[in-house]
Amino acid sequence: MTTIVVVVLLVVLLLAALRLWLTANRLDRLHVRTEAAWAALEGALSRRIVATRAAAAAGAFSGPDADRLRQLTRQADRAGRATRADAENDLSRALSTQPPVKAELAAELLDAGERVALARSFYNDAVRDTRALRAVWFTRLFRLAGRAALPDYFEITDQVSASASERTAARVVLVDERQRVLLFSFTDPQGIPTWFPTGGGVEPGEDLRTAAVRELLEETGLVLAADDLVGPIWRRSAQFVFTGVLYDQTEFYFTACAPPGFEVDIAGFTDVERHSITGYRWFSAADLTSSTDTFYPLELAARLGEVHRALGHEGVAGRMVEIS
Structure with a gap:
């Protein structure tokens, strides 16, 4: 009887160890995915900043509006991760008030806006999956996330087209x-x-x-x-x-x-x-x-x-x- 109990305990411990390893490995991959998604989002946001500056330099906006947009791109470019969404929202709102620009400039701005929308969507999907696994009782009980920061969603207004x-x-x-x-x-x-x-x-x-x-x-x-x-x-x-x-x-x-x-x-x-x-x-x-x-x-x-x-x-x- 004692042998059976020992065997059962060993099986339970092995199963628990296997789940620990699988969960920790998946959580690590999710954190890597989230950081990769953030890097892609930063790249898309930077591309929109460059496209906005290029359009301003080409005379796409009126003088005061061009100055305002240059200022907003500088603020967005220098913003840290915690304040980036607010700065990018200010830029989105300013762009949404601009009248139509020349076709060649509009195409670049539209493409940049599309890339931001896609990158933001994929980043938030990665954040959702990471946060969901970290909220599971098994993950919290064994503190499998370690000291890794809990990722936050990135919410901004996507400026792609006037209406859907x-x-x-x-x-x-x-x-x-x-x-x-x-x-x-x-x-x-x-x-x-x-x-x-x-x-x-x-x-x-x-x-x-x-x-x-x-x-x-x-x-x-x-x-x-x-x-x-x-x-x-x-x-x-x-x-x-x-x-x-x-x-x-x-x-x-x-x-x-x-x-x-x-x-x-x-x-x-x-x-x-x-x-x-x-x-x-x-x-x-x-x-x-x-x-x-x-x-x-x-x-x-x-x-x-x-x-x-x-x-x-x-x-x-x-x-x-x-x-x-």
Whole structure:
């Protein structure tokens, strides 16, 4: 009996040690990711400062406005990390009051603003994931964060376009026979992959199901009928910048099963997809929870069970869930 107790204690200790190592390792990678994201954000903010100064030097703004913008860029450039958001917000507000400038100057300012918006989004995603892991009781109990500072969000007004364009998208969470989900990726400003299910914008004259099966065919080569889709099971609202345009997008998520032995064929990619999508991969639930990459929707890992239940026709009563 004593031997059994000793064995059980050893197993428990080994499991605890394994969890300690895995959690500490993941937390360390998240802190590294957050710092890399901050470096990318600083680079994007500096680029906007340079673009603003260049536009002022080229006579894009009136005399008093140009002087004011130069002063604000100096303040933003010299601001420390704790006060950088306030300084950048002052610059954003000043830029938003300026009348349209020449096309060549506007393009550079627009591109710089887009890069700031993207970099800020990825930085805040990294901060969110780091803070979430640090808030877990296991992390706090064993003080796995050590003396590392708790990262703060960076909130500023993105000055990309005057108003957002509304867009509706249909997406498909495609699952294979091993219950893995297919995701595509693009690379964020600090080189970290961001993953998302297949899908895209609904074109004029299409309904959601028609758009979903068309996007699925274009991006994967899989031919499905509209009735092969289950859902929509989720609805998500998102705001993002793409090619200099700010979008307010409403996404509807369907799910479907890939046939056994199915292989992804990306020959149907559009030119935009060829330039923006950097890869694809099948993810298991364990892959999603262990990775420090960014996944959209953000709740995908936690809600993957809903996908499997929907495909098994369990509890699918036409109820659509709002997700983030």
